[in-house]
Each structure stands twice: as C-alpha cells, then as structure tokens.
Amino acid sequence: MLESPNQRSRCRIRNMVPPVQMVTMPSDESLHIVLFPFPGQGHFAAFLSLAGHLHRARSSATITLVSTPCNVDALRASSSAAAAPFLQFHALPFVPEEHGLPAGAESTDAVHIHHFLALFEATESPALRAAFDGFVAGAACAGADGAQVCIVVVADPFLAWTTVVARRRGARHAFFDSCGAFGSVVYHSLWNHLPHLRTGGDAFCLPDHPEVTVHRSQLPRFLLAADGTDRWSAFHRRQISLGYDTDALLVNTTEEFEPAGLRMLRRTIDVPVWPIGPLVRLPAQRSNNPDRDCDRIMRWLDGHEARSVLYISFGSQNSVRLEQMMELAAALEFTGRPFIWAIRPPVGFDNHNAGAFRADRWLPEGFEARVRANDTGLLVHGWAPQLSILAHASTGAFLSHCGWNSVLESVKQGVPIIGWPLQADQFFNCKMLGEWGACVEVARGNDEGSSVVERATLAEAVETVMGGAAKGSEVRRRMKEIQELVTGAQSECGGSSVEASEEFFASMLHGTAAGNEC
Incomplete structure (x- = not known):
C-alpha cells in the first residue's frame, strides 16, 4: 500500500484548483466557517478537532458549530470547548418527541440502537433544514458595515441536504469525512449497490471497486438485511x-497512510479530495487531584513496565455480547498480562449507564476482585482518558473496535491494534490496517449471528501482538512506520496534510459564489 513520493505528489496535483493569488482572496475576517456534525460522539470529537485545525490555519475567521440544543449545551460544557475559546455555538430548534424519539434523545449515544433509524431520519426534518437555512442566511449578512461575509459550510456526509442550503445562500460547501478514506468509500459502495444481493457466496467484489473483496461477516445487520426498498437504504x-x-471533501487521513482509499474516493466523487489529518484530541492533563479518574489511571500505569499493558475499549456507545464479554475476561486472566478495560454493559442491557455495571452477572465470578488484588487489571466504568492511556509508555497494544477516531489516536502514539470491529466502517478500517501489517483481527461483530469468540483465540491474539516473537515485533514496527508517516504529513515544512489544508482554503475562497441573499 506504500507509494513513492512522486506518486503522492501526482495524487495531490490532481486535486489542485487553478493557480490563485493568495493576496487577492477575501480577508480572514470576512470568512465564516459553519461546522455541522452528525449528532454522535465520534462525529462531535472529530469536528471539534477540525475546528481547532481550521482556527490554527485561519485564526481571524469566525468558526461556528451548529447542532441541536442538548448537544450544544453538552459541547459548550466540555473540556474540548473550554480549550477552544474561539469556537462559537448555535443551537437549532429540535424536539425529539416530534420524531418518535424519547425526550432528550438528540444524539446516538442518548438513544437505544433500535431508535437509530428514527434519529437519522429526524436529522433530515424540514424544520431542522429551515432553521439551518435561516442561520446561514443571517450569517451571510452579518458583516461589519453591511459587508458581505464569505460563508463556507463544512458538514457531515450524513447531513448531505446541507448542499441545498449552501447553494441557495451562495455559500461554498464541503463535507468533512470524520472516517477513513478506505472505510468510507467501501461503506458508500455497499449502500449504493447492495452487491451482497447479487451473490449467494459469502465473499464478493464491489462493482465500482473490483479490487476490493468484502465478506458477509463484515456487513452490519441492517445492511445485510437491506434490499433497496427499506428505510435504511432510502436514507x-x-x-x-x-x-x-458538494464543492470539496475533507478527509481525516493522510495521503501517505491511505493512498489506495483516497484513489478510490477520487474515482467515486468528482470534486477535490483533501486529506488533512490526522486530527485527534490532545491527551488529558494530569492534575494534583488524587481522586480524578485520569490521575488515578495514570498512577496505575506508572507502576507497570514499558509496553506491558493492554488497553481495551469498544468506543463510546459500543459493547460486546454477554458471552463474548465472559470469554474476553477469561482470556485476560489466562494471559496474565496487565490491562485497562473501559467497560460498558453488554449488548442488550442498559449500555448508556456504565455506572450500573453488574460485575457479578456479566463477568466470571470473582474476576474484578482477583485482578484488583494482584494488580493485573483496572476496570474503568464509563469515560476513560483514552488519549492519555495510549500516550503512556506502559501501553503496549490496543484491543479496539476500530472506530476511526480510535484508529488515528492509536496511530499517533504508535500503539499496535488488536481489531474487533463491530459495525459500519470499522470492519474496513480493520481490513486496511491488517493490510499494513499493523493490526491483528481477532473477531467480528456483536450481533447474535456473529461468530463465536473463544478465549483461546483472544489470548493467542494478545500474545501475538504483545509477545516477543517475530510476528509481534513486525506488527509493532509497522505501526511505528505509519506513525512516522502521519507525523511527517503534519510538518509545516511541506507536509502533505498542511499542503492539502492550504489548497482547500484556496479552493473555497477563490470560488466563493457572489449571490448571497441578504
């Protein structure tokens, strides 16, 4: 999957807009960037990182993140917002009950998975569209002394209707793909063509990307059941x-990390594709408070040897089935390796209340007491300082669901991954990492129909990645190689992601429409 520097340069040249004179562009003070993430924790985290990135590139531009009221309140109160005083927020009216959702259900982490489709469809509601249209129209007319403002809408691909608003208001438009290039383009192709309906076999090729083979076990349950007429397909x-x-596509990746995925994206969508990543959060800072979760966890890590600890997390809203959880716990005890497990209730239980975890019902008898007594395990209920854990010298591997934020955070710290993808693009993120040689896939899925996961298999994968054998050394070496590539992409001295960011701004400002309605 590696390409020569000359090949990478040619990829970037294909994206470049006609030469422009930077000095003739509208000033940064007249630029207003409107960010509109899909309401999910992973999407919010990526867009907050994007906001910081855009501010560093154009510090005088106004940047506003829009979402629904509950989400805006939560984001304003977050530590990420506190670290970004430049960022403005705007709440769009939204009443969940009008869409068959429970009160307060304004993001994916606030609803049961059975309500996901209703939430997705609610984000297309005419009322939400009208409110966003009104905000963009007002922002375009908010310049000093009546001067017109250059509006650039950067939206989530799940909010594609924002292109209509941007066109109506004379604004430029871009999508920010908070997922990886390869995972996104495969997921796009699967929904666009539903190729699994055309074959009775377990493996099949994508019609528009025949070089890619997909297995039925890599399809989420609702995609596997889709037939083109169902509500998920329609959405x-x-x-x-x-x-x-749209006018452009920003991707949270780098040219060097995902050359194949970016080539596929450029064949799929006929607009410039700018890889500007990796955009990740900063590790939480330690304090002098011994009771603060981050400090307690860091002290625990301080007591272990370098690269000896396995970190386990399935993301902010994912978990595994009860029987899978039992097998994973048994495997951890079998290896005897120290671990930190950001644990949530099993699938089918109250996964939104991690504090109500029932170790007596969902883990082997006496498991938590034993690992606490011999100091080999730390169970974290609820939020865990993932960046700080991955950045610690004691962390040697990450058992992950392969959500893209988690992938990038692991890559930034050079921590190899043991992959257990559960849904959506995660299967293909894991596949791409496996092709790099930086990940060992150990299991797939958490649906009732997913394969049985046995403790011996899990233990073997942990030992393969963390042990001293040649395979483990190679996995670690390959992840370090990726780490160096993505770090170089962010260099101010010719890094590909820095160049892509500048080319994006040139594209947006050079081509700004002049017909804003005031």
Missing part, C-alpha cells in the same frame, strides 16, 4: 445522491 441513498453536489 443512505438520499445522502449519497445529494452528496455529489
């Missing part, structure tokens, strides 16, 4: 159709 196909009318 995704509406987004795909509207998405082709």
